[in-house]
Amino acid sequence: MDSVVQRVVQPVVQPVVALVDVVAVLGSFPALAGASLSVNRGEILLLRGPNGAGKTSLLRLCAGLLPVERGTATVLGCDLVADRTSVRNRVGLLGHSNGLYADLTVADNVRFWGATVGASQHEIDASLTRMGLANRLADVQVAKLSAGQRRRTALACLVARRAELWLLDEPHAGLDATGRDDLDVTLRSAAAAGATVIVASHELERAGALATRVVEVVGGQVRQVAE
Amino acid sequence: MDSVVQRVVQPVVQPVVALVDVVAVLGSFPALAGASLSVNRGEILLLRGPNGAGKTSLLRLCAGLLPVERGTATVLGCDLVADRTSVRNRVGLLGHSNGLYADLTVADNVRFWGATVGASQHEIDASLTRMGLANRLADVQVAKLSAGQRRRTALACLVARRAELWLLDEPHAGLDATGRDDLDVTLRSAAAAGATVIVASHELERAGALATRVVEVVGGQVRQVAE
Amino acid sequence: MTGFMTSTTSPAPSDRAPTSTTFSRALGTAALVGIGWLIVFGLFLSPNDRVQKKGVRILYLHVPSAWLAYLAFIVTAISSAAYLSKRTRSLTWDRLAGASAEVGVLFMGITLLTGSLWGRISWGVYWVWDSRVTTTAFLFVTYLGYLAVRGLGGTHHQRARRSAVVALLSVLEIPLVHFSVEWWRPLHQQESIANGKLSGLMLFSLFIGVVVFTLMYVWLVLHRQRLLAMQDALDDHGLEFAIAERREEAVF
Amino acid sequence: MNTWRIARLVAAKDLRVEWRSRVVLNQVLPFAALVMVMFAFALDNDTVLTRVAPGLVWLATMFSLLVIVQRAFAVETADGALDALQVAGVRLGGIFLGKAIALAAQLAVLELMLLAAAIVLYKTEVVADGIVLLVTTFVAATTGLAFVGTLYGGLAAGAKGRETLLPLLMLPVVAPVLIGATRATEAALGTENATPSDGWPWIGLLTLFAVVFGVGGTLAFGSLIDE
Amino acid sequence: MNTWRIARLVAAKDLRVEWRSRVVLNQVLPFAALVMVMFAFALDNDTVLTRVAPGLVWLATMFSLLVIVQRAFAVETADGALDALQVAGVRLGGIFLGKAIALAAQLAVLELMLLAAAIVLYKTEVVADGIVLLVTTFVAATTGLAFVGTLYGGLAAGAKGRETLLPLLMLPVVAPVLIGATRATEAALGTENATPSDGWPWIGLLTLFAVVFGVGGTLAFGSLIDE
Ligand code: HEM
Ligand SMILES: Nc1ncnc2c1ncn2[C@@H]1O[C@H](COP(=O)(O)OP(=O)(O)OP(=O)(O)O)[C@@H](O)[C@H]1O
Ligand SMILES: Nc1ncnc2c1ncn2[C@@H]1O[C@H](COP(=O)(O)OP(=O)(O)OP(=O)(O)O)[C@@H](O)[C@H]1O
Numbered sequence A, B: 001m002d003s004v005v006q007r008v009v010q011p012v013v014q015p016v017v018a019l020v021d022v023v024a025v026l027g028s029f030p031a032l033a034g035a036s037l038s039v040n041r042g043e044i045l046l047l048r049g050p051n052g053a054g055k056t057s058l059l060r061l062c063a064g065l066l067p068v069e070r071g072t073a074t075v076l077g078c079d080l081v082a083d084r085t086s087v088r089n090r091v092g093l094l095g096h097s098n099g100l101y102a103d104l105t106v107a108d109n110v111r112f113w114g115a116t117v118g119a120s121q122h123e124i125d126a127s128l129t130r131m132g133l134a135n136r137l138a139d140v141q142v143a144k145l146s147a148g149q150r151r152r153t154a155l156a157c158l159v160a161r162r163a164e165l166w167l168l169d170e171p172h173a174g175l176d177a178t179g180r181d182d183l184d185v186t187l188r189s190a191a192a193a194g195a196t197v198i199v200a201s202h203e204l205e206r207a208g209a210l211a212t213r214v215v216e217v218v219g220g221q222v223r224q225v226a227e
Numbered sequence C: 001m002t003g004f005m006t007s008t009t010s011p012a013p014s015d016r017a018p019t020s021t022t023f024s025r026a027l028g029t030a031a032l033v034g035i036g037w038l039i040v041f042g043l044f045l046s047p048n049d050r051v052q053k054k055g056v057r058i059l060y061l062h063v064p065s066a067w068l069a070y071l072a073f074i075v076t077a078i079s080s081a082a083y084l085s086k087r088t089r090s091l092t093w094d095r096l097a098g099a100s101a102e103v104g105v106l107f108m109g110i111t112l113l114t115g116s117l118w119g120r121i122s123w124g125v126y127w128v129w130d131s132r133v134t135t136t137a138f139l140f141v142t143y144l145g146y147l148a149v150r151g152l153g154g155t156h157h158q159r160a161r162r163s164a165v166v167a168l169l170s171v172l173e174i175p176l177v178h179f180s181v182e183w184w185r186p187l188h189q190q191e192s193i194a195n196g197k198l199s200g201l202m203l204f205s206l207f208i209g210v211v212v213f214t215l216m217y218v219w220l221v222l223h224r225q226r227l228l229a230m231q232d233a234l235d236d237h238g239l240e241f242a243i244a245e246r247r248e249e250a251v252f
Numbered sequence D, E: 001m002n003t004w005r006i007a008r009l010v011a012a013k014d015l016r017v018e019w020r021s022r023v024v025l026n027q028v029l030p031f032a033a034l035v036m037v038m039f040a041f042a043l044d045n046d047t048v049l050t051r052v053a054p055g056l057v058w059l060a061t062m063f064s065l066l067v068i069v070q071r072a073f074a075v076e077t078a079d080g081a082l083d084a085l086q087v088a089g090v091r092l093g094g095i096f097l098g099k100a101i102a103l104a105a106q107l108a109v110l111e112l113m114l115l116a117a118a119i120v121l122y123k124t125e126v127v128a129d130g131i132v133l134l135v136t137t138f139v140a141a142t143t144g145l146a147f148v149g150t151l152y153g154g155l156a157a158g159a160k161g162r163e164t165l166l167p168l169l170m171l172p173v174v175a176p177v178l179i180g181a182t183r184a185t186e187a188a189l190g191t192e193n194a195t196p197s198d199g200w201p202w203i204g205l206l207t208l209f210a211v212v213f214g215v216g217g218t219l220a221f222g223s224l225i226d227e
């Protein structure tokens, strides 16, 4: 099963994510207003905080999708200020939307995203099994799936990408009981295999149990939370 | 505050929702395969069950969006088999997607949906306040909102519609702590004012605490759950 | 899926349920014989035209196919209306509409084909931007669209409602085609038959052509309609299994 | 609430969407202008141009119509608002009329611009006594086009790959309008020394067309978009 | 992984989407055919027609191109797959090439059909020694169009109201192709007794165009779709 996360990660000295006083704007609005955060390898970090606080923006920034306006940001040793695209092929992002091709089948989708990192057929199947999709659903068009089944597919695609840094935006939302368990197992084993995981979620009990550390995002800033 | 749910509901003798052995198909797939359910006025019913079980289909059927293939279905006294559109103006549905106009502002959206039932400006404002949107957000384009803020807007639109039967698909997903509280308060007061509420959700603790009764949807059928 | 109304009535298809009956067989034979007659009269007995020479013989295919295509589309419209009216609502009407439209498209195709061949002979070109020729092409495409709409999916009754509306709107193009020649750019033959510009024998051959095409039309529609009925029945039959399978999910 | 109020509501909403997004103004109008220029390019031959100018005006209108209709229903389907509308029990006839009105308003602006462009680009001059005919033509044609566009736009809105199904359905149906409007315009502009009197018969066709689709649409829209 | 493998991956994916949805086949091809008929219809004069037939072929190609490109990027943006692609670190140059290849394949089919239609409808006949020129023209033009289409399609994909922004961006740029291809085709078909030798200079223009946008696109695509 671990084959899906077996990409070798050379030990890094500095933290995987190191943000200092980061400002990032959407349109004219500073979604991040001086956020500082440091995440070490193997951590599972939970971002909580009110709606519109900046969690999604933070994740997108770490994925190199959102430019850094001010401050310094280093992810997986890449300086995002200098070139935010440099980090991309090594992170995996699951946003609010799934990023699936509705006309293709579940298997097609996972195969495509797996192929972008040269995953083998065996790894593809492993990813499908991980999210409980290795059944009749594998060959159903995504357009026909239920909301939760789509979320599972998106997660399977993420697993197949074997990233070093996993960024997930409300991964539990829409998943049923078994789906949530599958997810937690997957994230834990990914972290155990040396990947780093950052989860933004409003389901504090569930995600809190999963996380090794919790921080709160408020008003575009990151606030430490006492255990 | 109750003004938003003050539409007078004349007492109904038969249950608000009465489904008997209902079959409904999506494409060629029987999403509902002999579902029977009866819901009384003032209840808050929780639908739980695995992904793809048929919860969304059940809600859409009650809203008159999904035709009844076999069996009998009566909602708010309207026979859906004879004419599934007859019930529509009296139910409110919040699906997985929000059904908002991204180019319009939050207030525009709530005003439009309120207007479809002739809601007054005061009722519109009340709905906005209910979901904590009576602030700078009221005049922001929906396209610019965060996921949770959109969900709040969709809920505000639903409140403004003052339906007799509320159908909600995972209403808690994406909402922050205060949002969830606002939601629960809203639904409780709606039920207290004589509306009926059916919620499909995977957050069993949260939704379970809210609900007055729980049923499980599995394989397109409804199964009673022992307390 | 068929709605509750017909799902009970439509028979479970057995593997050797034929689409033909003694009647339709008789019809088919009659059509074949008729074709023989048409060949005899059309190609040999009927005289050459003064202007058109042998070319005129295309008339016996060209015109009947056109008229029968009209008829087919009108039948489609009527049965669509029958479906839409609450009292007579039944998927049988919908299937009839579908079958008739399919045959109509086929015949309109024949008209276009023979027409353009004839055009090559008498105008020297396959295609002209004559009003009737073009409107015919549009009519043809419109019903292709109609068939596309039938293929959109959804339940059988959704299919029926949608396509019925389209059929009722599309049929309005027929007068456009018929009268277009009077309206502008008349290059195509004007009303020549109605105002008896044809010799007796020509008229008779044309008559045979019309009869033959009518027979073929009825025969084709009967079979297509039965085939569609079987497909729908098959869906219902499949639904039984699908439901059973779906209920299995609940066991675990 | 009655069909007419719904229509006003929907029309107002659509126009407000346009007001906030400015898409038709900033993008479709220039597009139409471009199409005219392109035609001029493709058949760079003044005598030919002036001769076919009326036809080209209406061709360009037709293509712009396609774009506007697509946009009008993209707005509805993007976030499942069409579902919401149906559930809101908003009378579908009302939606039809409302969207048709908004569409007609936008088309009218467009056509005026195209005519102006034609007069400039193709050096067609308007003869005084043709004005009345010209105006009548534009009114009748615009109404007809708006109705057809809304009707088939709604039909295609439900379908997969809608952006491409629409043209297939619409173009053959609007062909008569194309003919009628072109001939009438020619008559009005005195192209090939046609006289206004030649034009009036065509107005009959255009009006008939508008009436048929107006009535048909108001009655049938429901069954078309009802999924 | 290298740009070229990505390109193959993306192209294969796009063609598979078309294979599963059949949208271009079932809807765009008929649309293109219709456009031809409409033109012929609006122009409505045989001598004019044969004269401008080559121009019309390319005009129709252009409009179909718009539709196909729109579809190609609707697929990417519908569920935020474009974001996912960027994060997947899929080299953007690779995406560009891949989508361009798939687009060119579909365009080629389309043009063949249009040419056939033109020959029948407009009575243009192909002279033997023009064949080579004709083929070269189609190859050069198709490549150019595919590149431009992909480039601006990607640019518009990010923008609001993209379905209408695209034509505006693209048409002016493809105008040179329109002219060049038209003239070259005229030469090949001997319209207005032009001889093939007149055509070759235009091929130069077309090739230059293709090269510029091919190189430019591969380099600039990233910065374009990166918001
Ligand atoms: C592609 C080209 C053509 C098409 C699409 C076409 C189409 C049609 C159609 C639809 C009709 C039925 C008219 C009605 O009764 O409403 C018709 C009738 C007829 N066509 Fe053609 N036609 C074409 C070419 C020709 C040519 C080249 C000729 C001969 C020169 C021709 C001769 C006739 C005649 C004589 C009739 C019967 C007219 C009457 O009395 O109603 N057609 N054609
Ligand atoms: N153009 C804009 N103008 C004004 N405000 C904007 C604009 N774009 C984004 N915003 C605001 O930026 C914030 C985006 O935050 P983000 O999406 O990261 O929140 P989040 O923490 O993910 O919230 P949620 O929990 O709801 O997902 C929101 O408050 C939104 O209102
Ligand atoms: N055309 C189709 N072919 C096959 N299966 C289909 C088709 N359309 C829908 N389905 C199936 O029908 C079911 C739809 O169920 P529904 O969306 O109601 O589930 P749900 O209970 O809402 O699930 P979730 O909790 O994930 O939202 C899914 O299992 C889906 O796979």
Ligand SMILES: [Mg+2]
Binding pocket: A055, A056, A057, A096, A169, B146, B147, B148
């Ligand atoms: Mg968020």
Ligand SMILES: [Mg+2]
Binding pocket: A146, A147, A148, B055, B056, B057, B096, B169
């Ligand atoms: Mg659901």
